[in-house]
Amino acid sequence: MLDVEVSxxxxxxxxxxxxxxxxxxxxxxxxxxxxxxxDKVQSVQxxxxxxxxxxLVYGTKVLxxxxxxxxxxxxxxxxxxxxxxxxxxxxxxxxGFDFRVPQDLHPVVNKLSDDPEGDEKVxxxxxxDQAARVTSDYISxxxxxxxxxxxxxxxxxxxxxxxxDTRNYTRVGTSAIASDxxxxxxxxxxxGGLIGWEVRKRIDPKEMGNEAARQALVNLKAKPCxxxxxxxxxxxxxxxxxxxxxxxxxxxxxxxxKKASVFHDQMGELIANPVVNAVDDGTxxxxxxxxxxxDEGMGTQRTQLIKDGVLTSxxxxxxxxxxxxxxxxxxGRRQNYSFAPASRMRNTFxxxxxxxxxxxxxxxxxGLFAAHMGGGSVKPGTGEFNFAVREGYYVEDxxxxxxxxxxxLISTGPAVLKEIxxxxxxxxxxxxxCGSVSGSLPTTVGQPTxxxxxxxxxxxx
Amino acid sequence: xTTQDRANSVLDQVNAAGASxxxxxxxxxxxSLKARNGDLEEYKVSSRQVYGLRVIKxxxxxxxxxxxxxxxxxxxxxxxxxxxxxxxGEDLNETILPNAGELRTDDAxxxxxxxxxxxxxxxxxxxxxxxxxxxxxxxxxxxNGVQDTxxxxxxxxxxxxxxxxxxxxxxxxxxxxxxxxxxxxxxGAGQVSRLFSDLDDARVxxxxxxxxxxxxxxxPVPSKHYDVIFDEETQTDMFGVFASMFSGKSAKDGVNPxxxxxxxxxxxxxxxxxxNPLIIEGQxxxxxxxxxxxxxxxxxxxxxxxxxxxxxxxxxxxxxLQTTGHASRSPRSTLGVSLHQIEILPGTESxxxxxxxxxxxxxxxxxxxxxxxxxxxxxSFGAAGYLCKDGHRVQPVRGITVAGNFFQMLKKIAAIGSExxxxxxxxxxxxxxxxxxxxxxx
Numbered sequence: 049m050l051d052v053e054v055s056x057x058x059x060x061x062x063x064x065x066x067x068x069x070x071x072x073x074x075x076x077x078x079x080x081x082x083x084x085x086x087d088k089v090q091s092v093q094x095x096x097x098x099x100x101x102x103x104l105v106y107g108t109k110v111l112x113x114x115x116x117x118x119x120x121x122x123x124x125x126x127x128x129x130x131x132x133x134x135x136x137x138x139x140x141x142x143x144g145f146d147f148r149v150p151q152d153l154h155p156v157v158n159k160l161s162d163d164p165e166g167d168e169k170v171x172x173x174x175x176x177d178q179a180a181r182v183t184s185d186y187i188s189x190x191x192x193x194x195x196x197x198x199x200x201x202x203x204x205x206x207x208x209x210x211x212x213d214t215r216n217y218t219r220v221g222t223s224a225i226a227s228d229x230x231x232x233x234x235x236x237x238x239x240g241g242l243i244g245w246e247v248r249k250r251i252d253p254k255e256m257g258n259e260a261a262r263q264a265l266v267n268l269k270a271k272p273c274x275x276x277x278x279x280x281x282x283x284x285x286x287x288x289x290x291x292x293x294x295x296x297x298x299x300x301x302x303x304x305x306k307k308a309s310v311f312h313d314q315m316g317e318l319i320a321n322p323v324v325n326a327v328d329d330g331t332x333x334x335x336x337x338x339x340x341x342x343d344e345g346m347g348t349q350r351t352q353l354i355k356d357g358v359l360t361s362x363x364x365x366x367x368x369x370x371x372x373x374x375x376x377x378x379x380g381r382r383q384n385y386s387f388a389p390a391s392r393m394r395n396t397f398x399x400x401x402x403x404x405x406x407x408x409x410x411x412x413x414x415g416l417f418a419a420h421m422g423g424g425s426v427k428p429g430t431g432e433f434n435f436a437v438r439e440g441y442y443v444e445d446x447x448x449x450x451x452x453x454x455x456x457l458i459s460t461g462p463a464v465l466k467e468i469x470x471x472x473x474x475x476x477x478x479x480x481x482c483g484s485v486s487g488s489l490p491t492t493v494g495q496p497t498x499x500x501x502x503x504x505x506x507x508x509x
Numbered sequence: 510x511t512t513q514d515r516a517n518s519v520l521d522q523v524n525a526a527g528a529s530x531x532x533x534x535x536x537x538x539x540x541s542l543k544a545r546n547g548d549l550e551e552y553k554v555s556s557r558q559v560y561g562l563r564v565i566k567x568x569x570x571x572x573x574x575x576x577x578x579x580x581x582x583x584x585x586x587x588x589x590x591x592x593x594x595x596x597x598g599e600d601l602n603e604t605i606l607p608n609a610g611e612l613r614t615d616d617a618x619x620x621x622x623x624x625x626x627x628x629x630x631x632x633x634x635x636x637x638x639x640x641x642x643x644x645x646x647x648x649x650x651x652x653n654g655v656q657d658t659x660x661x662x663x664x665x666x667x668x669x670x671x672x673x674x675x676x677x678x679x680x681x682x683x684x685x686x687x688x689x690x691x692x693x694x695x696x697g698a699g700q701v702s703r704l705f706s707d708l709d710d711a712r713v714x715x716x717x718x719x720x721x722x723x724x725x726x727x728x729p730v731p732s733k734h735y736d737v738i739f740d741e742e743t744q745t746d747m748f749g750v751f752a753s754m755f756s757g758k759s760a761k762d763g764v765n766p767x768x769x770x771x772x773x774x775x776x777x778x779x780x781x782x783x784x785n786p787l788i789i790e791g792q793x794x795x796x797x798x799x800x801x802x803x804x805x806x807x808x809x810x811x812x813x814x815x816x817x818x819x820x821x822x823x824x825x826x827x828x829x830l831q832t833t834g835h836a837s838r839s840p841r842s843t844l845g846v847s848l849h850q851i852e853i854l855p856g857t858e859s860x861x862x863x864x865x866x867x868x869x870x871x872x873x874x875x876x877x878x879x880x881x882x883x884x885x886x887x888x889s890f891g892a893a894g895y896l897c898k899d900g901h902r903v904q905p906v907r908g909i910t911v912a913g914n915f916f917q918m919l920k921k922i923a924a925i926g927s928e929x930x931x932x933x934x935x936x937x938x939x940x941x942x943x944x945x946x947x948x949x950x951x
Binding site: 082085086088089090091092093094095096097098099107108109110111112113114115116126129130133166167170188189191225230231232233234267273275276303306307308310386388422423424425427428429430432433434435436453454455456458504505506507508509 | 545546548549550551552553554555556557558559561570571572573574575576577578582585586589590592593594596597598631648649651652684686693694695729732762763764766841842843875876878879880882884885887888889890891907908909910911912913914948950951
């Protein structure tokens with residue numbers, strides 16, 4: 049995408065200004081969004097983003113700029129502006145680039161640039177709409193979306209790295225609203241991956257619509273949730289957001305290096321119940337949070353974060369490695385060229401255990417079964433996190449009683465990790481978007497069903 | 510080739526294809542500084558431009574955008590937008606308004622001239638970290654920064670309108686982590702202004718430090734229903750989560766529970782809310798919307814009764830109404846609606862009466878993006894604040910949740926204060942409201 053000679057001249061210019069390290073991140077992103085409302089296409093949008101990010105490093109200081117232009121003069125002008133206050137005696141020019149083709153771990157068949165497949169996408173979403181509507185007369189509205197992205201990236205750096213990759217993302221989803229008089233409730237379903245439109249083969253639009261409608265109908269009948277401290281069984285898949293918020297963000301060197309993580313000095317220590325094993329893995333084939341290379345050009349990897357409750361690794365990008373001394377884990381990620389990279393999660397999950405869900409529910413006198421979770425957030429400095437229950441049930445005497453609504457679970461990372469007492473076998477993954485210092489990124493969360501012995505449930509009863 | 514030339518070329522192609530359309534061109538330049546350990550951690554400069562086209566052909570709407578502004582890229586977005594329109598359902602309500610002529614915002618007001626020295630901006634970033642980091646019990650200042658962004662938006666339509674708006678936003682902020690024994694807390698503060706010289710970083714440091722220490726020894730309160738007063742930040746957050754209750758677009762889409770309630774009482778009779786883009790000192794000040802329609806103060810709830818939803822020309826046409834001047838659109842989006850700056854009119858309650866007896870003052874809400882459902886009105890958020898009695902904070906409170914139904918809460922107002930306050934982003938002006946019978950879990 050960017051002429052190699054231009055790239056070389058900009059990197060050389062940065063080094064001549066005394067930068068310890070410099071890299072260029074070049075990005076072209078094609079986007080196609082199809083949205084339906086009820087049984088009609090509401091909008092189809094498409095676009096192209098293109099830009100170049102320039103990063104200079106002086107010691108631990110990061111200087112970052114970006115532009116939509118590709119000419120050497122503009123790129124050097126930005127470089128000079130960035131370095132104006134830090135320029136020092138010139139270093140020798142770099143020795144050229146070594147072009148490396150990353151291993152393609154995530155083969156794609158139907159790319160956006162080949163064919164946006166507009167008719168097929170519309171047909172899929174309208175079939176889901178129909179399936180949701182026939183479920184019940186209480187279903188009053190549906191929405192559907194299909195988002196497809198083709199992101200070409202290219203990285204050049206002053207250590208001679210030149211590499212490029214193409215990432216294809218596709219995500220499909222539907223939501224339903226159930227209404228009964230003045231009461232309204234929602235449900236939703238989505239699936240996606242680092243994959244092309246061939247994702248359609250694994251999606252059943254009827255199942256998609258049925259599931260969204262089922263959730264909406266359950267929530268329509270839900271009662272206010274009891275509140276207070278209680279045991280909670282958290283369902284598989286998106287339930288993994290508990291680990292993402294309670295622990296994952298606290299293991300990113302973006303927080304660790306600043307000591308803005310409660311785990312910053314606990315490497316090798318027992319930080320979770322010994323039944324907990326946790327992983328961040330960018331290699332999983334065609335998963336939503338997977339990569340071939342990170343946004344600093346490093347090959348992705350599987351990183352064991354917690355083994356038998358013991359902290360075994362942080363998530364480390366280039367600056368994190370420099371600041372903490374830990375090896376890079378291929379975790380430098382960014383939303384697009386307008387952000388400098390930071391250490392971020394990929395596919396992050398708790399591994400399977402050996403408990404059964406009936407055993408977990410059966411062990412509860414009074415508590416909650418959070419079958420499906422919504423999103424959450426965390427303050428890394430204190431570990432305080434929250435996440436929302438999208439579909440929940442009150443449990444009494446070891447049995448599920450009735451659905452409940454509007455519940456949030458809150459705790460701190462160190463506390464909740466020690467309260468996970470049982471881990472199930474029904475492992476699954478779910479995709480989401482994670483927002484942090486380097487923007488909004490595709491990340492996968494996952495877990496089998498697990499039991500937290502004691503956590504604060506915020507309900508409205 | 511100027512932006513006007515490019516716009517003319519694009520709209521000529523749109524006309525030649527038998528369509529009408531509008532083109533938004535956004536450009537921005539920004540500086541972002543962050544400090545760490547006494548030195549700059551981040552120095553970020555940016556320059557960005559994007560062209561976003563909406564076309565309407567045979568009653569169908571399509572959009573496309575490009576960050577590349579060469580002739581072939583702009584030709585491509587015309588083709589893409591027209592192809593995209595061919596998939597869309599017919600909607601005869603959406604048209605390009607026959608507004609013509611030139612509109613321009615007042616630079617002296619929204620983008621005032623100021624000679625800003627970069628060294629002064631760097632010094633402020635360093636000072637924020639240094640001063641807050643040196644305060645009692647503060648162990649680090651992990652998040653801090655100074656930002657200066659100049660933005661320009663041009664809108665061109667096939668009916669001959671040309672609108673130019675320019676704005677500048679300067680921001681400084683800092684978050685501290687304080688520790689004492691086994692307790693720790695992270696709190697922050699910020700300020701936004703149109704002039705760098707109006708930023709008061711010392712005040713930001715004082716507020717961040719005070720808030721951090723005040724909450725440090727916070728603990729849960731017993732679970733029960735309390736009267737609750739949100740501070741100006743969290744009250745703005747609450748109304749923001751449920752702002753789509755005023756959306757004519759959501760009503761048109763069948764996902765706004767207030768759709769059929771215009772003219773009905775939906776809140777306590779003492780509550781009056783309006784959208785007021787004409788308050789000059791607010792960051793939401795605007796004289797025209799994304800379709801070029803003049804804005805005005807719009808009563809939304811008057812004496813508890815829902816007066817109107819907010820509309821662009823398309824949603825207004827759908828309901829056989831007039832636009833309320835709330836059209837919104839970015840280069841990357843379709844036509845929508847949005848509030849400019851929300852204002853709740855002051856009540857008559859004295860401070861002493863508003864804050865009599867026991868109540869919980871909430872100064873922090875967590876999980877706003879996930880814990881509220883704007884369709885059902887249900888919410889449950891992590892929260893922090895203070896247990897208060899007769900206007901005095903008697904105990905900092907942390908590790909609690911607040912839950913309820915926002916639409917029902919609007920009917921359970923115990924008192925409305927008589928003094929309006931801006932939130933720190935300065936786009937919301939509200940008095941304190943005391944809500945009764947809110948579920949707090951601790």
